[in-house]
Amino acid sequence: MSLYILDYGAGNVQSLANSLTRLGYAFEWISTPDDFHKASSIVFPGVGAFHTAVEHLRARALWDPLRQYIQSGKPYFGICVGLQVLFQSSAESPGSIGLGIIPSPIQRFDDTSKAVPHMGWNTAQLFPSEPSSSSSSITSPSNHYYFVHSFRAPYDPEKYPEAASWAHATTQYGQEVFISVVRRGNVFGTQYHPEKSGQAGLDVLREWLDQTDVQRTAAPPTNPIPRPPQPRDGLTKRVIACMDVRSNDAGDLVVTKGDQYDVREKPNQGCPSSTALTQETAGTVRNLGKPVVLAERYAASGADELALLNITSFRRSPLHDQPMIAVVRAAAARVFVPLTIGGGITDSVDPDGTHRPALEVAGAYFRAGADKVSIGSDAVRAVERLRANSNVLDGTSAIETIARAYGNQAVVVSIDPRRAFVDPGYTGPHAGEIVRGGPGDGEDADKAWWYQCTVSGGREARDLSVVELAQGAEKLGAGELLVNSIDRDGTGRGFDHALLSLVRRAVRIPVVASSGAGSAAHFVDVFRETGVEAALAAGIFHREEVRIEDVKRALADAGISTRAS
Ligand code: 1PR
Structure with missing residues (x-):
């Protein structure tokens, strides 16, 4: 097998390289359009922003060869943005068009009742495989995998039945169920990062790499069945x-x-x-x-x-x-x-x-x-x-x-905040954020304070509260x-x-x-x-x-x- 990694020059691709090395697989990097002809298997560990991936691939003349490679039927494994580029478009960057192989848009998670990005270890629920299928499941429902993303492929068999038939597994975050693994024909893709998912992730990579060519190129479509959200999602603390x-x-x-x-x-x-x-x-x-x-x-x-x-x-x-x-x-x-x-x-x-x-x-x-x-x-x-x-x-x-x-x-x-103590009658600019000590606060039990931000490892205090810093950092894009x-x-x-x-x-x-x-x-x-x-x-x-x-x-x-x- 001539295994190649597609690197578009942004994000942490080194972790995937390290995982493959740990598993004992030799690989090359795709750097020119010609490399697609030499590859018999490609892993695309897209990280970061959808538009950055699309723009970098286009600028390096790798976009069309990537589409042709996937359409040729040779094995493809996309990770995170490497999965999302298979879809039509992404709400992350309305101007950028995806490969359109899977006909549905990528949408943003709703953040009204949960933190976004979806960041951490969650589970993936598989679909029952066809009795005639020679493919084993890649991804185990009993494991946790590491996710980090703000945008997701909706799992909606009514609205996007064709896209739902690509789903190999779904995951629930809050009350939203999304496609976390796609698998059909020669295409496999995970929204989670196997290279960051400990032993469970290494097992996923090994399983895909160890499959026969037939197993890796002839996965049947899924029969999309409704997956209503459960009362609790699987994200762990x-x-x-x-x-x-x-x-x-x-x-x-x-x-x-x-x-x-x-x-x-x-x-x-x-x-x-x-x-x-x-x-x-x-x-x-x-x-x-x-x-x-x-x-x-x-x-x-x-x-x-x-x-x-x-x-x-x-x-x-x-x-x-x-x-x-x-x-x-x-x-x-x-x-x-x-x-x-x-x-x-x-x-x-x-x-x-x-x-x-x-x-x-x-x-x-x-x-x-x-x-x-x-x-x-x-x-x-x-x-x-x-x-x-x-x-x-x-x-x-x-x-x-x-x-x-x-x-x-x-x-x-x-954030490196420190308590800034104030008099009981304080009416200054941070009055709305005053905390009063309680029995668990030891010597601070009878005091009142606001949380003041510092720089240089706490050496210099600034006139900025922790709430102001937190909200400003979120606005700037943290x-x-x-x-x-x-x-x-x-x-x-x-x-x-x-x-x-x-x-x-x-x-x-x-x-x-x-x-x-x-x-x-x-x-x-x-x-x-x-x-x-x-x-x-x-x-x-x-x-x-x-x-x-x-x-x-x-x-x-x-x-x-x-x-x-
Ligand atoms: O300002 O961008 O160069 O970043 C400097 C970073 O280094 C900041 O994240 C700052 O918090 C950290 N830092 C700077 N000086 C110190 C120091 O200790 N003198 N450490 C420092 C911050 C706090 C945590 C610590 C937890 C848990 N240490 O990192 O690990 O408080 O500790 P505990 O479980 O033992 O209580 P920049």
Whole structure:
């Protein structure tokens, strides 16, 4: 088999390449129209925006050869946008026309009662196969797969009967049922990302690749039957392990962890690492392990996603100052769950005068294997500019440029808020967002505060509230918010529910809770109390006080939907 990957130059195709390498398959990249003639099987891992995919393929003269290849009857496997381009059109970009092989439009999810993008691990329900079919099912109804998209192919046998006959499996998000796997003739496609779906996803890729040519080119149509939505969808709550990475005093990149963002060992406190604290270690950067080793450990123990945040203050752009790209590349080759990379994603100028747009830094991370980039300080400045500009977008911020090229789902905004205490009679500009302490707030129980945003790892406070930042970031095009809390970071006192509920109510994109987890029960509490889509911890996992398996078990025992690994 001569297996080719179609890469149109945007998005994380490296993860698919890593998966195929892990499975032992050799492959080539399609770079010219001629390559389509050499290919006997093609995988197209489209990521990001529909129009970007279509425009890039057209600009490289690959669009018509792709259509001809599929019409020739040779095996094709499209992933995410690689599935969506098979349809007629997409509401994401009304001007862009799809291949039209499957006659229905791609539509946006309704976000009135759920967060959009649909981001996380969900199930796929298969259709019964024809008794005469020689094809086995590719995708298992008992597994979870990783989805990340705002647009979907409707499953509607009444309105789009022909398109419904292409459905191999459907998935439910909220009360919407959509086509999550297509399969007919030589065409196979998944809305989910098998290359990011852990072992379940690797099994899907292997199953398709191991099929005989007859099995991969002669799948019969489905008999479309009605699939009314069930009371509950299958999307699970995500558990994320976060690694704060920075160079230690010896210049090595290590995983560190602060208490309220201070990552240096204190002379009179217990040392969380195995080394006893001495006068020599006091004041040094805490070293809790190597990023790639920990990433592998967390993926193996069931983390639904991983985040690597480079918390170094960069002298130059991250492309030069740190070997972070190498860390991302090594992690992506070993773990097959989504990776978010953050730190230093902003426009910068190197000392030699070289201008480094944030888009260039993000692009380097995506090519190394990142699935999402996380923007902190630059998002605060962008929202301040947006507000000064009467909420009119100018298209220049890092959030906008990266979302345009790679899709909103690829842009996370990381928020570093701190409680700003006010007098009981406060009537200032943030009066509408005042939170009053309660019995669970310890020494803050009798106080009142608003949540103030900071930049540079909490070192500089800005006159911007967390609600203003969250809503501004959503307007600029962020696909997810990572909500830290400087007050709770490293304390083990539990997540800040008041903060998270405030943000969850303010936006329609997914929200990740961060900072303060001290036990598995804290994850149960935050999902029950705040409605966030995901929760993240660092210290308890690094110090092995709580394992990810313990968190998953506690969630399952509490009846909270979670991915078994
Ligand atoms: O501003 O775009 O360069 O991004 C910098 C990124 O680095 C931001 O996402 C910011 O949150 C993060 N960061 C900067 N300085 C620190 C620090 O600790 N000195 N870490 C820092 C933020 C918070 C979380 C932590 C959770 C969970 N750390 O990453 O993992 O609080 O911890 P816990 O479970 O132990 O409580 P830019």
